[in-house]
Amino acid sequence: MSKLERRYTGRVTAATSTTPRAIAVDGKTLRGSRTPATAARHVMTACDQLTGVVLASTTVDGKTNEITRFAPLLDQISDLRGTVITADALHCQRQHVTYLAQRGAHWILTVKGNQPHLHTQLTALPWRAVPDATRDTDRGHGRREIHSLKILTISTGIDFPNAAQAIQIRRRRRRLDQPKRFTTETVYAITDLRVHQAQPAQLAARIRNHWSIENKVHWVRDVTYDEDRSQIRTGTGPEVMAVLRNAAIGALRLTGVTHITAANRHHARDSTRPLALLGIT
Incomplete structure (x- = not known):
């Protein structure tokens, strides 16, 4: 974790201390660094x-993958007790839930084809009889x-450690310029x-907010x-610039x-405004 990221972790913790904190784990490729x-x-x-603030980051180099960097990433956050971690299907791993249990954290994980047996078990549940x-x-x-x-609620029949509830999410999507064309996607998750500990509305909000990280940060x-057109490629330059962008957004x-674009214009008009934003006098 950089000093800039460390600077905002405490402020986010204070800002969210009245409700259980939820943290989304997600990766992004810096395309311009190729x-x-x-x-x-x-x-x-x-x-x-x-808040959409990045609390920690880690590089995933060509010799490893996101799975091996999951625990090192979250090790940078000192206290995860009571926190809900959300992650995509790549991180639906037994070693991850064991690690989170040791840290006192909860989890909501998407399940897809990389866990075929678990995915089959979830799709076979009697969803037709379950109301929205x-x-x-x-x-x-x-x-x-x-x-x-x-x-x-899961009592037996799901082969995954500590799984207590199964979730089916259906997303119907249409483009506004094509009102008659819908696409439907069904996704499963476990927690x-x-x-x-979590009412349906809370689970829905945490799943929806995980997807919103794409809009709040990556987009x-x-x-x-x-970012994707940045030509900075030397040394750790691409990663450093990613941290700086995260810090600015945070x-x-x-x-x-x-509205980040409007805020950038506002701060660009007066050189004292960015300093005041960062608490520098």
Whole structure:
């Protein structure tokens, strides 16, 4: 964890101390860092779901993958007790849930084809007899999405450590310029959270907020800061610039900013404003 990331971790903890914290683990490839001789760099981050602030990051080099960097990434966060970790299907790993149990953390993990036996077990559950627990609609980036969520308490028959509830998420998506064309995707997830620890609306919010990290962090880095076209490739330059972009986004998010582009223009007009934002006098 960089000093810049460490600077904001405490502020995020204080800002979210009234509710159980949820952290999304996700990776992003720095596409502009690719050279004819080397692959593009890949960075994995842990983001506070509520604020969209990056709490920790780690490089995933060509000799390893995100799975081996999961624990080292979260080791950078001193206290995970009671925290809910969300991650995509790549991280639905037994060693990950063992690690999180040792840290006193809970988890919600997506399940896909990389765990074929578990995925088959989840799809075979009697979902048709289960009513929707939540249903919500979202608009953004030229499309409309309808999310519905069903939940089943697991007693036996699911071969995964500490799994307490199974979740089915259905996403119906259409582009606003093509109102009659819908695509439907069904995704499954599991969690160690029991019914008394997380109501359906809370589970839905944490799953939805995990996906929103793409909009709050990755999309901003690509569109506002033009990260994928950055030609910085020497040494650790690409990773350092990713940390600086994360820090800039985090500093703005913690002040309540929702429109990063407008906030950048505001701070660019007066050189004292960025210093005040960072607490430098």
